Amino acid sequence: MVQGKISSKISQLSYSIYGRETSGFKERLYVYVSLIKDLTKGVLRVLNGKFRLRNCKSTGKLITVRGPLRVEGSGDIRIGDHCTIWSHMGVTQLFADRGAELIIGEGTFINTACIVSASNRIVIGKNCQIANQVIIMDGDFHGVDDREAPGKSDAIIIGDNAWLATRSMILKGVEIGEGATVAAGSVVTKNVAPYTLVGGVPAKLIRNLEVPKQK
Incomplete structure (x- = not known):
């Protein structure tokens, strides 16, 4: 099984570099060196994840973190298996206040310079795609009229396989359905139905998306 995965990776690298399978010693050597570099990066990112996430309540297997998260x-804060978090081109921040919960499902990808701030409860489902500079914030921190007064907070739930595009903002009390997509730069203040595309400020329905067939 492991040998098959390595062979598959070598084939992918060959097509990525040369557009075909390798031929000749020099080409194969270059692909093998590239593979070793990729594996080394992967190991270092897993170790970085263990260090950066050391104070989380629970973390899953093979979480990779790139940069100073x-x-x-x-x-x-609980993070599932095989999550990927990038923080190398802009610092990604995860925050959970006292008594709050931040749960990130397995296989979810969070890009650079994101802010996920839980004053109440934030749940991000499995295999979600969160683009760079997205803000997910379930609380106001302070009032509007009286800025010394505590702000309101309400849970945010993001379903499996959702995609939040660049610089979108998800505010308190919102539930985003499975497979939904939020367009770049949108501000989401109301619930988003499963398998829909929303966009704008505030975000509104643009169209329905195709529901994938069950395997």
Whole structure:
């Protein structure tokens, strides 16, 4: 099984570099060196993840973190297996206040310079795609009229396989359905139905998306 995965990776690298299978010693050597570099990067990112996420309540297997991820707060942060978090071109921040929960499902990808801030509860489903500079924030931190007064907060739930495009913002009390897509730059203040595309400020329905056939 492992040998098959390595062979598949070598084939992918060959087509990525040369557009075909390798031929000749020099080409094969270059592909093998590239493979070793990729494997080394992967190991270092897993180790970086273990270090950056060391204070989380629970973390899954093979979480890879690229760059200086920032994790703060005394709340519960739980991250599932095989998640990928990038923080190399802009610092990604995960925050859970005291008594709050931040749960990230397995296989989810979070790109650079994102802010995920839980004052109440944020649940991100499995295999979600969160693009760079997305903000997910379930609380106001302070009032509008009285800025010394505490702000309101309400849970955010993001379903499996959702895609939040660049610089979108998800605000308190919102539920985003499975397979939904939020267009770039949108501000989501109301629930989003499963398998729909929304966009704008505030975000509104653009169209329905095709529901994938069950395997």
